[in-house]
Amino acid sequence: MLEHFSFRVIGQYLPLFLKGLWATCWISGISIFFALIIGVVACGMRLSKNKFFQKLAGIYIESIRSTPLLAQLYFFYFGLPSLHVNLNEVQTGILALALNSGAYIAEIVRAGIVSIPHGQVEAATAYGLNYFQRMRYIILPQALGVTIPALLGQFIVLVKDSSLVSLISVLELTRAGQLMASERFMPAEGFFTVAAFYLLIYYILKYLSNWWQNRLIYMEGH
Amino acid sequence: MIAVYFKGLMHTFPLFLKGLWVTILVSGVSLLAGTLLGVICGILRTVKKWGISKIMGFYADYMRGVPFLVHIFIIYFILPEVGIQLDPFPAATIALTIYAGAYISEIVAAGILSVPKGQWEAATAYGLNPFQRLRYVIFPQAIRVILPPLVGEYVLLVKDSSIVSVIGLTDVTRVGWLTVQRIPEGLMVFGLVGILYFVVCYPMIHLSHYLEEKVSYESH
Numbered sequence: 001m002l003e004h005f006s007f008r009v010i011g012q013y014l015p016l017f018l019k020g021l022w023a024t025c026w027i028s029g030i031s032i033f034f035a036l037i038i039g040v041v042a043c044g045m046r047l048s049k050n051k052f053f054q055k056l057a058g059i060y061i062e063s064i065r066s067t068p069l070l071a072q073l074y075f076f077y078f079g080l081p082s083l084h085v086n087l088n089e090v091q092t093g094i095l096a097l098a099l100n101s102g103a104y105i106a107e108i109v110r111a112g113i114v115s116i117p118h119g120q121v122e123a124a125t126a127y128g129l130n131y132f133q134r135m136r137y138i139i140l141p142q143a144l145g146v147t148i149p150a151l152l153g154q155f156i157v158l159v160k161d162s163s164l165v166s167l168i169s170v171l172e173l174t175r176a177g178q179l180m181a182s183e184r185f186m187p188a189e190g191f192f193t194v195a196a197f198y199l200l201i202y203y204i205l206k207y208l209s210n211w212w213q214n215r216l217i218y219m220e221g222h
Numbered sequence: 223m224i225a226v227y228f229k230g231l232m233h234t235f236p237l238f239l240k241g242l243w244v245t246i247l248v249s250g251v252s253l254l255a256g257t258l259l260g261v262i263c264g265i266l267r268t269v270k271k272w273g274i275s276k277i278m279g280f281y282a283d284y285m286r287g288v289p290f291l292v293h294i295f296i297i298y299f300i301l302p303e304v305g306i307q308l309d310p311f312p313a314a315t316i317a318l319t320i321y322a323g324a325y326i327s328e329i330v331a332a333g334i335l336s337v338p339k340g341q342w343e344a345a346t347a348y349g350l351n352p353f354q355r356l357r358y359v360i361f362p363q364a365i366r367v368i369l370p371p372l373v374g375e376y377v378l379l380v381k382d383s384s385i386v387s388v389i390g391l392t393d394v395t396r397v398g399w400l401t402v403q404r405i406p407e408g409l410m411v412f413g414l415v416g417i418l419y420f421v422v423c424y425p426m427i428h429l430s431h432y433l434e435e436k437v438s439y440e441s442h
Binding site: 062063065066067068070071072074075076077079080081083156163164166167174177181187188191192194195201203206 | 283286287288289292295296299381382383384385387388395398402407408410411412413416419420423424
């Protein structure tokens, strides 16, 4: 029945898809923002000398990485109300996405920091810089440059993962496709359109990542 | 009240174990099939003829770009339109296999390309045919690069298998979802679900780290 693929109905539903696309973009954007903060803090804790902070960050990172996002999402969605924390679906989704990505970002940032030769830290210390100055002026600028392609990769994963919040009935791109599929009995039109929009986001991010990587290679060459 | 819920949860624990078994089964079957598919596509990816590597590249890009949730909806809801009706279990297995195959193909291709070109040339000069070259010269060297991320990919596979619960396969996530309708203690129910996944995934993550360290140690 795919010969009856109806572009006309896709056209009718285009406003819904665009609304969903916009929701996917801003939900992912806010989530990655919080995930970056969580990730840098968790990484800082993990690399700190304080055993308690180290353990705490370790437990957070390991438990997030060993469980699926969907289970985490349901954990907050069904679990928070019994703690009398009332978040709406969008807030719950952003919370779960940010906490999930934060753990992966912590590992990415850690790999970036570890990749910096120790001589840099020693030189900075000899220069009389304190811990925050060393981080701010010597370590982070170098670590971030190396990690940006990996961070963009994580952002791609986050955009894809954000499709799961459709399961707690947030209207975003996947949900828009589901609505069209169920209202018009047109799963092919609905889900292929959704897939095309996700691919669009993916290719933009991939292009950015490649561009940055080439720039890095260029900078290292000069 | 909590104690009552906890008792109820303990009562349904066998169901959780059954769900865990479904999770392990569906990810285990797709793991084997996906590895096979991934190795074939990974080898094809290094073939620089007739645009084969381009097609394989698009396959990998498509799976990287489109969420697994959308992918499984496509398999489960669109294939019936062309006359292929699938039960949840085969649909889930096929979806996971195709999905994991794409990621594994990238890992395998990267592994093959990491072997220096001279090795290929030497093997050719030695009179080996393409199959022998791969089997005896390239793969034994590439496997060290392939293995650590491959195990990492298996962890992702187990975790992604939670999404097949949306098409009605009673895996451990769906058991949790069903249980939480009767026992409204989300933290407890999905805490248990999380622990069950943790038991499977945590050792695998450590195996991946161990392999990584072993490989980088041996190359020194």
